[in-house]
Amino acid sequence: MNQVKLFIELTRLKKPIGYMLLFWPCAWGLTLAYDFSTNLNIYFFYLLLFFLGSVLMRSAGCIVNDILDKEFDGKVFRTKDRPIASGKVSIKLGIFYCLLLCFLALLVLLNFNYFTIILALGSMPLAFTYPLMKRFTYWPQLFLGITFNYGLILGWTAVKGQVDLVIVVFYIGAIFWTLGYDTIYGFQDIKDDEIIGLKSTSIKFKNKPYLLLLSCYSIFSFSLLISGYLMKFNKISLLIFITLLIQMFYFQLKKLDIDIPSSCLKTFKSNNYLGLIVFFGLLLGRF
Numbered sequence: 039m040n041q042v043k044l045f046i047e048l049t050r051l052k053k054p055i056g057y058m059l060l061f062w063p064c065a066w067g068l069t070l071a072y073d074f075s076t077n078l079n080i081y082f083f084y085l086l087l088f089f090l091g092s093v094l095m096r097s098a099g100c101i102v103n104d105i106l107d108k109e110f111d112g113k114v115f116r117t118k119d120r121p122i123a124s125g126k127v128s129i130k131l132g133i134f135y136c137l138l139l140c141f142l143a144l145l146v147l148l149n150f151n152y153f154t155i156i157l158a159l160g161s162m163p164l165a166f167t168y169p170l171m172k173r174f175t176y177w178p179q180l181f182l183g184i185t186f187n188y189g190l191i192l193g194w195t196a197v198k199g200q201v202d203l204v205i206v207v208f209y210i211g212a213i214f215w216t217l218g219y220d221t222i223y224g225f226q227d228i229k230d231d232e233i234i235g236l237k238s239t240s241i242k243f244k245n246k247p248y249l250l251l252l253s254c255y256s257i258f259s260f261s262l263l264i265s266g267y268l269m270k271f272n273k274i275s276l277l278i279f280i281t282l283l284i285q286m287f288y289f290q291l292k293k294l295d296i297d298i299p300s301s302c303l304k305t306f307k308s309n310n311y312l313g314l315i316v317f318f319g320l321l322l323g324r325f
Contacts (some may be wrong), residue, residue, distance in 0.1 A: 040255050043205075043323070044121050044126055044127055045135065045183050046133065047120070047121055048100065048101060048104065048120075048122070048127055048132065049096075049097035049098075049100050049101065049135070049139075049161055050096070050097070050100050050175065052309075053094075055306070055307050055309075055310055056096050056097040056100070056312065057092045057093045057097070058090040058092075058137070058254060058310045059091035059186060059219070060095065060096050060186055060189065060311060061088060061089050061093075061141050061214075061313075062310075062313030062314070062316065062317060063186065063187070063188075063189040063190040063193070063212055064087060064088035064089075064091070064092060064185060064190070065085060065190060065193065065317050066071045066190055066193065066208070066212075066316060066320055067189060067191060067192065067193025067194040067195070067205060067319060068081070068084055068088065068195075068196060068197065069193075069317065069319055069321055069324065070194060070204070070205065070265070070324075071193065071194040071195075071196070071197035071198050071205075072084075072324075073092075073197075074324060074325070075274075076305040079303040080259065083195075084193075084196055087146050087149055087150070088189065088192075091143055091146045092189070093097045094139050094140075094142050094143040095139075095140075095143050095144065095165065097130075097139050098135075098139040098140050098143065099138045099165055099166070099168075100166065101122075101132050101133075101135055101136040101282030102136060102165075102166050102169060102293070104120055104122040104123065105122060105129055105130065105132050105133070105136075106123070106169040106170060107123075107125055107169055108122050108129070108307065111112040116226060116227060116230075116299075117227075131222070132172050138167045138213075146198070147159075147246055149198065150192075151152055151195070151199055153195055153200070153241045153304065154192055154195045154196045154199075157191065157192060157195060158188075158192055159274075161188045164181070164185045165182060165185050165320040166180075166313050168181050168182055171209055172231075172236045172238055173233045173236065173237070174243065175236070175237060176237045176238065176242040177235065177238060177241075178238055178240060179216065179217045179220040179224065179238065179239045179240075180213070180217050180239070182216055182217075182220050183212070183213035183214065183215070183220070184215045185215035186216050186270045187209055187213055187215075187216060188209075190205060190208055190209045190212055191206075191209055196244050201270065204265050204268040204269055205265075207261050207264050207265050207268070208261055208262065208265040210257075210261060210319035211257055211258040211259075211260065211261020211262060211264075211265075212241065212258065212261070214253075214257040214258050214261075215254065215255070215258040215309075215312075217239065217250075217254050218250070218251050218254030218258070218304055219254055219305075219309040220239075220241050220306075221238070221239045221243065221247070221250060221254075222240075222290075222294065222296075222305050222306050223240075223302065223303070223306040224238045224239065224240030224253075224297040225244075225247070225296040225297075225299075226302045226303060227301045228240055228241055228242070228244060240296075247296050250293060251294075252291065255263050255290075255291075259280060259284055259287070262279075262280060262283065262316070262319075263276070263280055263316075264266060264321055266279070266280075269323065269324075271322075271323035271324075272323065275319075275322050275323050276305060276323060279315075279319035279323065280323065282319070283312070283313055283315060283316065283319070286308075286311070286312050286315060287312075290305050290308060290309075290312075296319040
């Protein structure tokens with residue numbers, strides 16, 4: 039039983055925000071691409087597959103992150119008690135769990151078309167090298183955005199079997215959404231990160247955070263507007279959708295206090311609701 043608890047702690051399964059932020063882009067891409075005049079059972083089946091894949095890959099990613107950051111995590115107050123950093127789980131066992139999760143994710147992936155399988159496998163180097171970026175660049179959150187939103191393209195290609203302009207535009211915008219919310223998340227660790235020599239956009243923009251966040255969220259909103267136009271969404275629905283999104287961003291920025299970790303965490307978590315709003319907005323736009 040203790041090993042089960044450690045596994046859940048290691049994979050952050052009790053913190054759904056991580057795998058939901060990975061899942062939403064998949065759901066967005068699938069919803070944009072799907073022909074809802076056909077069998078809806080396939081749509082819901084793919085949605086389930088993407089959800090399972092998100093949980094599995096996020097869990098594997100957490101383990102990789104903890105293995106690579108073992109020495110750093112032990113020096114940061116928020117992460118010092120993680121199973122690998124604290125020595126409760128060995129690196130060898132962590133690698134075993136990671137390989138098992140990746141194998142299960144592969145079984146999920148094999149349900150999609152060949153093109154989607156190749157694209158997904160091609161993203162693996164990004165997924166497993168992201169934790170190293172904070173050692174070399176102040177833009178690790180940008181690499182996370184490139185990785186975390188890859189599901190947008192996979193959701194699209196699972197239906198279309200090809201990459202089109204509309205999903206590339208949306209993908210670029212979503213990268214900036216992640217850059218914004220993960221910068222907010224990183225404000226919790228600024229003091230410890232500076233002491234141990236790690237880099238992040240949170241540190242780079244600590245004196246002008248709202249400039250970065252406003253820019254990121256503006257680019258994301260604009261990409262949604264362009265994507266909706268390319269998909270020939272109903273103009274009234276699109277305007278209502280974008281207005282709700284902008285209001286959500288406004289309340290995030292208004293309530294955020296980067297000097298209070300609990301405020302950063304609460305604002306970060308609110309992006310799950312934002313993902314849901316975008317999902318329903320895309321559904322509305324398709325009808």
